Amino acid sequence: MSVAVEAPPAANGASSSSPQYPDQYYYVDQILDRPGPRTDEAFSAGDPVKSFLREQCKILVIGAGGLGCEILANLALMGFKDIHVIDMDTIDISNLNRQFLFRPKDVGQPKATVAAEFIMKRVPGVKVTPYYGKIQDKDDDYYMQFNIVICGLDSVEARRWINATLVNLVDPENPESLKPLIDGGTEGFKGQSRVIFPTISSCYECSLDMLNKPTAFPICTIANTPRLPEHCIEWASVLEWPKVHADKKMDTDDPEHISWLYKVASKRAKEFKIEGVTWQLTQGVVKNIIPAIASTNAIIAASCCNEAFKIATTAAPFLNNYWMLIGTDGVYSYTFEHEKKSDCPVCGGETMDVEVGKGWTIERLIEWLTENQKIQIKKPSLSLGTKPIYFQAPPQLEESTRPNLEKKVHELIPEGGEVTVTASTLPFTLTLRLAFV
Numbered sequence: 001m002s003v004a005v006e007a008p009p010a011a012n013g014a015s016s017s018s019p020q021y022p023d024q025y026y027y028v029d030q031i032l033d034r035p036g037p038r039t040d041e042a043f044s045a046g047d048p049v050k051s052f053l054r055e056q057c058k059i060l061v062i063g064a065g066g067l068g069c070e071i072l073a074n075l076a077l078m079g080f081k082d083i084h085v086i087d088m089d090t091i092d093i094s095n096l097n098r099q100f101l102f103r104p105k106d107v108g109q110p111k112a113t114v115a116a117e118f119i120m121k122r123v124p125g126v127k128v129t130p131y132y133g134k135i136q137d138k139d140d141d142y143y144m145q146f147n148i149v150i151c152g153l154d155s156v157e158a159r160r161w162i163n164a165t166l167v168n169l170v171d172p173e174n175p176e177s178l179k180p181l182i183d184g185g186t187e188g189f190k191g192q193s194r195v196i197f198p199t200i201s202s203c204y205e206c207s208l209d210m211l212n213k214p215t216a217f218p219i220c221t222i223a224n225t226p227r228l229p230e231h232c233i234e235w236a237s238v239l240e241w242p243k244v245h246a247d248k249k250m251d252t253d254d255p256e257h258i259s260w261l262y263k264v265a266s267k268r269a270k271e272f273k274i275e276g277v278t279w280q281l282t283q284g285v286v287k288n289i290i291p292a293i294a295s296t297n298a299i300i301a302a303s304c305c306n307e308a309f310k311i312a313t314t315a316a317p318f319l320n321n322y323w324m325l326i327g328t329d330g331v332y333s334y335t336f337e338h339e340k341k342s343d344c345p346v347c348g349g350e351t352m353d354v355e356v357g358k359g360w361t362i363e364r365l366i367e368w369l370t371e372n373q374k375i376q377i378k379k380p381s382l383s384l385g386t387k388p389i390y391f392q393a394p395p396q397l398e399e400s401t402r403p404n405l406e407k408k409v410h411e412l413i414p415e416g417g418e419v420t421v422t423a424s425t426l427p428f429t430l431t432l433r434l435a436f437v
């Protein structure tokens with residue numbers, strides 16, 4: 001059986017003997033030229049929406065790696081014409097299998113620049129402005145110029161930074177200051193995309209406790225009842241390496257060290273009839289590498305760009321507000337509304353109440369802050385009002401506050417006292433109200 005499909009009209013000027021290519025935006029126009037059952041009330045079909053998408057909308061892509069390459073290509077093909085991209089990395093040969101805007105000749109070049117040039121060459125009429133550097137190099141004025149920001153990052157730190165920056169940018173008097181943030185992330189066969197309207201919907205910081213902790217295997221399983229190839233590798237690296245090499249530190253970048261671990265783990269696996277220990281897996285386990293999967297990147301990037309398109313055109317309601325994809329056992333996906341937290345240090349405005357052990361020292365409190373899933377702050381500095389409790393930097397202040405580390409928390413901070421926590425990596429401060437238990 002054959003299905004008749006109406007051929008798209010040829011682009012202007014195409015003669016009957018040349019191939020019949022449709023206009024570049026023919027298929028996108030099918031969505032924009034008429035309202036559908038789910039279009040927003042604000043949607044005005046035809047030229048106004050096309051003109052906004054193609055002439056006015058300025059979109060920023062953060063990251064030009066696995067997700068970023070896909071995102072840039074999708075946006076360009078959808079009709080976004082003023083695209084900016086930031087990435088601080090250069091191209092490595094190991095990127096080429098999935099970061100498809102790059103070729104062997106590009107190795108060593110900045111990702112942002114090469115990606116921008118590739119897109120402009122391939123999709124006529126699109127302008128991509130690259131910036132090779134860190135997102136932290138740019139100020140509020142820079143971020144104010146965009147209508148939408150999309151992140152395709154592999155760093156929690158960078159996401160926290162851009163999230164807090166966009167939340168701080170919001171001025172209730174100026175609706176233009178509200179920049180929708182679309183965040184995509186992948187980890188092996190899993191991924192998620194989400195839409196954040198800073199100060200209005202749940203922000204990145206609100207969901208910090210959803211991040212996976214790195215997998216740790218119980219030591220008794222590793223030592224006595226291994227079932228997985230990973231258990232054998234952990235046995236070799238955690239138990240056997242220190243036994244055999246005493247003080248010599250394992251270097252996970254040294255191929256000879258990995259080969260030694262591989263040999264020892266393979267022997268162990270054979271004893272327990274476990275299959276699957278390979279050199280690559282050994283390296284992956286000890287370096288904590290989760291393989292990047294090109295198809296996961298493609299799905300998540302498609303979802304992010306779909307949301308950008310819907311926000312820019314109002315052609316359909318956008319995601320509210322979190323979509324997750326799990327491809328490890330079959331394919332499962334789920335959409336839910338992640339709720340805003342009233343005590344979110346970035347968008348909540350309320351002080352976070354925390355319970356602290358009576359006997360805790362300041363050092364213990366700092367350790368707890370770095371381990372806490374909801375806070376996850378590296379190298380925090382603490383103060384009570386204007387009084388420094390402990391500062392990580394500058395060196396003189398660190399030295400003068402260091403004796404406080406051994407003191408009990410309740411000696412320095414009263415019950416109900418509000419402690420200000422800062423860290424150089426985060427563009428916000430956290431206020432904790434302490435209760436002793």
Ligand SMILES: [Zn+2]
Pocket residue numbers: 202203204205206207340341344345346347348
């Ligand atoms: Zn928040």
